[in-house]
Amino acid sequence: MAEPEVDPAPEGQPALGFVKTVPNRCRICYTCVRTCPAKAIRISKSQAEVVPSRCIGCGHCIQVCSQKAKRIVSTLYDVEAQLKSGARVAVCLAPSFPVEFQEEMDFRVLVGMLRKMGFAKVVEVAFGADLVAERYRQLLCEQPYNQFIATTCPAIVTFVERYQPELVPFLAPIVSPMVAIARALRMDDPDLKVVFVGPCVAKKAEACNADIDGGPDVAITFRELRYLFLRWSIKAERVEPSDFDPPHPSLGALFPMTRGFLQAASIKEDLLANEVVAIDGIKGFTSVLEEFANGTMEARLLELLCCEGCIAGPGLSSEETLFKRRERVSHYTRYRQSQLDHEEWQRHVDRYVGLDLNRRFTPDDQRLQPLEPAALNEIMKKMGKYSEAHELNCGACGYHTCREHALAIAKGFAESEMCLPFVIDTNLSTIRKLTHANQKLASTQETLMHSERLASMGQLAAGVAHEINNPLGVVLMYTHLLLEECQKESPLRPDLEMIVEQANRCKRIVAGLLDFARQNKVAFQPADIREVIRTSLANLATPPGVTVEVEHLDGSPRIELDRDQIIQVFVNLVGNAFDAMPKGGTLRIQSRADQATLTVEVKDTGTGIPKENLNKLFEPFFTTKLMGKGTGLGLPVVYGIVKLHRGEISVESNPDPSAGPTGTTFRVKLPREAKRQGE
Secondary structure, eight states, X not given: OOOOOOOOOOTTOOTTOOEEEOTTXXXXXXXXXXXXXXXXXXXETTEEEEOTTTOOOOOHHHHHOTTOOEEEOOOHHHHHHHHHTTSOEEEEEOTTHHHHHTTTSOHXXXXXXXXXXXXXXXXXXXXXXXXXXXXXXXXXXXOTTOOEEOOSXXXXXXXXXXXXXXXXXXXXXXXXXXXXXXXXXXXXXXXXXEEEEESOSHHHHHHTOTTOOSOOSEEEEHHHHHHHHHHTTOOGGGSOOOOOOSXXXXXXXXXXXXXXXXXXXXXXXXXXXXXXXXXXXXXXXHHHHHHHHTTOOOOSEEEEESSSSGGGOTTOOOOSOHHHHHHHHHHHHHHHHHHOOHHHHHHHHHHTTTOOOBOOOOOOOOOOOOOOHHHHHHHHHHTTOOSGGGOOOOOTTSSSSHHXXXXXXXXXXXXXXXXXXXXXXHHHHXXXXXXXXXXXXXXXXXXXXXXXXXXHHHHHHHHHHHHHHHHHHHHHHHHHHHHHHSOTTOTTHHHHHHHHHHHHHHHHHHHHHHHHHOOOOXXXXXXXXXXXXXXXXXXXOOOTTEEEEEXXXXXXOEEEEOHHHHHHHHHHHHHHHHHTOTTOEEEEEEEEEOSSEEEEEEEEOSSOOOGGGGGGTTSTTOOOSOTTTOOSOHHHHHHHHHHHTTOEEEEEEEOOGGGSSOEEEEEEEEESSOOOTXX
């Protein structure tokens, strides 16, 4: 068996500090928060910590944690200290012990193992349950018109004291069977030390509760008892079987099961009379207490269990089904009933008839005080809850409503990140931002690579142009000299004219190379984009059949730019648009501006550019025009000028008539205010 967490509670340990978090095991699934009826879990530094002052000791957080991040704080050292002290020590086994041990050993062997360990007496708490059951019968007879909440479950008692203190007057002033048997044993032997063994964490707290006198000196769980057997090398095959010490119980052995208390006390749960209500489990007892507090319940007695009976407590190591556990308790009780000497049992009951079974209760309100609506709404907004439509109340955070979660945040028990919809929305927003940033980075990288290619080609072009210009000038000069000497009728004249024409063409190409290659500085000055576009159009003759439309939309037309260079941009773009419409069409130029940028679109209804060519448009010497009609340097020059202005240029085109109107749109976006060198 795995060793339980052995962490002895220090002297003066607060009554409910018996559940701890194992560091770094918690994975923040909020399962413990969801199942905790007291919301005694604080989320801090990625760990779910139990707050002792709020914990009721139910142990549900231990049972539901798949990572084993919650452990019971052990009190084994106190038990060992008592056994080694030389004092007489009695051990009391809770009536759920058959669930833990009956499968592997007879109860007599278990008793023998405890005697071997050194316990002077081994008794059953079930007899204390018999005494308590009798006292409840008397209470209901003596006060037939009062309502009571049974106090057999310490977790229920603590929950009422801390989270519904207005119901404290309704708590039955009767001790639990554990305290009853401890008082009975000390009535016979005042110096006797008493150890309780059971399935419950809350019993550890009850054992050191200042409101309860005469309880056991220390309480441990069945899991801890198993470890104690291992620690002391107590083995079943090495002990002599033995029976429990008297007094032996009767129907008090049914106490671990829901409604077992009622049967032991001969209290009938009559559904017609509805005077008794028996409920177990977190949802059950909390809803019943809430309704009881509202004053809408007429029941005289509420028998509430925090777990599904004491056969399902966190201090048990059994993995059997709930029904199998019930069967083991029932089987053991039937056997003991068949062997019980009822006359002797009644003599023991009569002997303890004067035993004090009363107890006190202390209200200790731990409810979170409400916030002002404005402060609560401010926290809600931080979680993305701007209206009731955003309050999903999904419970993923562990709280019933978004407002409960917000209140817990304000009091330091929760964090905004516990809200699953909030985290999802935040992550989606982050993903969108990262995607946008990634796309922008990819675009910037592509632009940078393109610029580097252009710069390399520009350096090459400048060198080539420089080397070609001189011999080209010599060719043109001597050709013109030959033309001057050549007769008009000479058959050589057409050849010489061809040389001049092609040489001039080479000269234009070289001039384009120099325009492309030179690193011009931009001379920024205020300008009106409307005047720039007008001048650009004036430099070109509009082909027949082509209609030009110019439209200036929103925003101021004022902008800082290099007028001559931008005119060169639009002359190139408009000239290309004219060439793309050999059969006529419409050229539409639109400008619009916002506070930061000015955008100009040059849109034609021409033949369009194939998709595979779009990425090559700004590469030097690439052209879609016929041989001799273009140099492939116009758009690279345009690209360079736009980038020198710290702007952007993009193109959209459709060459397929079946996909819609054909044509191409160049979009130039320029900053309204110049960013000069060094800025």
